[in-house]
Amino acid sequence: MxxxxxxxxxxxxxxxxxxxxxxxxxxxxxxxxxxxxxxxxxxxxxxxxxxxxxxxxxxxxxxxxxxxxxxxxxxxxxxxxxxxxxxxxxxxxxxxxxxxxxxxxxxxxxxxxxxxxxxxxxxxxxxxxxxxxxxxxxxxxxxxxGLNSFSLFYDGDAFAKAGITPPGRDTTWKEYADIAVEMSKAAGRKTYWGGPYGARYSYVFDAWLRQRGSSLYDENGLGFSVEDAKEWFAYWEELRKRGGTVSADIQTLDQNTIDTNCLALGNSAMGMAYSNQMVGYQLLMKGKLGIDMLPRETKGGPSGHYYRxxxxxxxxxxxxxxxxxxxxxxxxxxxxxxxxxxxxxxxxxxxxxxxxxxxxxxxxxxRATVDYINGLKDQVGGYPPPAPIGSTEFDISILRPITDELAFEQISVADAAARLVSEGKNTIKAG
CATH class of the missing domain: 3.40.190.10 (Periplasmic binding protein-like II)
Known part of the structure; x- marks a missing residue:
């Protein structure tokens, strides 16, 4: 237990x-x-x-x-x-x-x-x-x-049963969304969806930003704008409304631990996590796990990944x-x-x-986690500057709560983006 x-x-x-x-x-x-x-x-x-x-x-x-x-x-x-x-x-x-x-x-x-x-x-x-x-x-x-990077996990057995090809190395965010919706429909269950409501994950947001020439943090604090945050939140809200993400009540259970993630809980076919966690996820799951990179903005474009x-x-x-x-x-x-x-x-x-x-x-x-890390060699970018003081508070007390409000439809995309930047700057500055 x-x-x-x-x-x-x-x-x-x-x-x-x-x-x-x-x-x-x-x-x-x-x-x-x-x-x-x-x-x-x-x-x-x-x-x-x-x-x-x-x-x-x-x-x-x-x-x-x-x-x-x-x-x-x-x-x-x-x-x-x-x-x-x-x-x-x-x-x-x-x-x-x-x-x-x-x-x-x-x-x-x-x-x-x-x-x-x-x-x-x-x-x-x-x-x-x-x-x-x-x-x-x-x-x-x-x-x-140990060395790891961001990753996308998926239930290989669930994808095989549905007859759907899982995301791969060059999958775009648009393609990922279509796959997630398709998996939700194929499951035909009220409590099972294609993937997570990933707006809540700061490291996935970081990769998304790096694919677009920005970053979560830079030497001055926050490395992204209100427009960046608006695009991020809009993507996940659209996917949620299309039925491709777990419901808000499921996503808010996630405390950034394996046993509270929607994939490990059996509520989704895909999950986003760090590559080394594949060992822990597989111990909790019946289906055989697959691992690949996070989606990217454009095929052949920057992955946003880095070794860490x-x-x-x-x-x-x-x-x-x-x-x-x-x-x-x-x-x-x-x-x-x-x-x-x-x-x-x-x-x-x-x-x-x-x-x-x-x-x-x-x-x-x-072995799959080792192969994954080795296979990133020509895909990773440079290591980012150290996260500033206040970054832990930003993740736990700002990004996650604002994202939860958004998923529960208690706040608009525009207001969520404005608050994320405003409160983020105050927290980083206060730190």
Missing amino acids: LINRRSFMLGSAGTAAGLVLGAGGARSAFAADETKLRAMWWGSNDRAKRTLAVAKLYQEKNSGTTIVGESLNGDAYWTKVSTQMAGRSIADIFQLEPRTISDYSKRGACLALDPFIPSALQVDAFGKDMLNLTTVDGKLWGVGL PALIWSIGATTEHGEEAAKFIDFFVNDVEAGKLLGVERGVPMSPAVREAILPTLNPTE
């Missing part, structure tokens, strides 16, 4: 000591010289199992260290991080991603990792380009756990165990045994040695 919050404690011997959620939760006694590291992340049950398996392996090889892990999903994760920042008690190791590393490093949540290289953290093999993905203002604030660190480990600025935390991260990204436990659930490994070692062990779904 998937739950939104999980907390785990691993004893120094490497066995689970019990849950630590409530006052009655089991707790192990720590020796005076024992180092306890708190690690916090979001993700599926599968991610939690893999993470804990690596923590157990690390403890077996490093006596005297205990890893206490906590997994939260949706907005609860960012609320917890904010609470910890305010209380100066940030987890020793916590998970970020490209949209948030710049924001949180500039807010003082992270510890710069440069002093730990190479004594505790070996990252030279990743290459300069990969390290630049987690570098802000000349300092390294995190280590990428799927997820990032950062060290909390308030930690008393910076060196030990860096050693754990080093183990997580460089140890071959750890790499085999993790697979590609957090993206294609950054370490060439780990990548080469795990390839023969991957199942067909995992």
